Amino acid sequence: MVNILKDKRKSLDIIEIGPGLGDLSVKLLDNFSLIAYEIDKRLCKYLENRFYKDNFKLHNKDVLSIEFSKNNQGESFWLHDKPYILVSNLPYYIATRIILNALEDIMCVGMVVMTQKEVAYKFCAKTSDSEFCAISVITQSLSEEIELISIVPPSAFSPTPKVESAVFGIRKNSSILEKDFYDLIRQAFASPRKTIYKNLSYIDNIEEILETLSIKKNTRAHQLNTSQYHQIFKLIRK
Numbered sequence: 001m002v003n004i005l006k007d008k009r010k011s012l013d014i015i016e017i018g019p020g021l022g023d024l025s026v027k028l029l030d031n032f033s034l035i036a037y038e039i040d041k042r043l044c045k046y047l048e049n050r051f052y053k054d055n056f057k058l059h060n061k062d063v064l065s066i067e068f069s070k071n072n073q074g075e076s077f078w079l080h081d082k083p084y085i086l087v088s089n090l091p092y093y094i095a096t097r098i099i100l101n102a103l104e105d106i107m108c109v110g111m112v113v114m115t116q117k118e119v120a121y122k123f124c125a126k127t128s129d130s131e132f133c134a135i136s137v138i139t140q141s142l143s144e145e146i147e148l149i150s151i152v153p154p155s156a157f158s159p160t161p162k163v164e165s166a167v168f169g170i171r172k173n174s175s176i177l178e179k180d181f182y183d184l185i186r187q188a189f190a191s192p193r194k195t196i197y198k199n200l201s202y203i204d205n206i207e208e209i210l211e212t213l214s215i216k217k218n219t220r221a222h223q224l225n226t227s228q229y230h231q232i233f234k235l236i237r238k
Contacts, residue, residue: 012084013085088111151164
């Protein structure tokens with residue numbers, strides 16, 4: 001997965017969210033043009049003084065306040081109008097939303113991020129894993145490669161947190177998901193203890209659809225794979 005940072009280094013920018021004191025930034029700037037988003041004004045002043053370089057651009061913004069825009073082809077992009085890779089140590093309380101936004105951003109070709117371990121497991125989970133959920137299906141649908149790179153112990157940080165962290169990477173594909181598919185997946189996992197038949201019972205012909213796909217009515221949401229969810233969606237649309 002580290003190869004995602006090597007394959008196209010001449011044509012890709014790197015976006016870093018929350019650079020802090022710039023300890024990761026200084027490494028990235030050796031090989032890439034870096035666009036950083038930092039919400040703390042005092043840290044922005046420090047970073048501007050530390051990295052007075054042509055290949056460093058800093059925005060004093062909360063990324064979650066930035067709306068999606070449309071390019072000339074009608075495609076939605078979020079943080080950058082050119083292809084980029086997201087590299088960041090993400091705070092646990094905003095990590096999920098940021099990663100999902102990056103997955104939906106047509107200009108984001110991949111990411112290498114660190115999050116709380118439990119968050120990473122959801123994005124990297126496979127069918128039948130206890131962590132497999134709506135987030136897992138969405139990530140698999142929009143990615144060609146997902147890799148849990150390493151577990152980071154609390155002792156690696158100062159001050160020491162109470163939780164473990166994990167670094168994982170995603171290489172995206174060019175897929176775009178319809179809003180109705182997101183709605184289907186969220187409903188399918190709405191009550192994890194219930195069967196897929198119960199969770200999707202609002203669909204008039206769900207019993208017929210499951211039978212067509214040879215899916216038993218007592219199957220739970222985490223036991224289906226991503227391909228099966230796309231098959232269900234196609235049959236619903238018909």
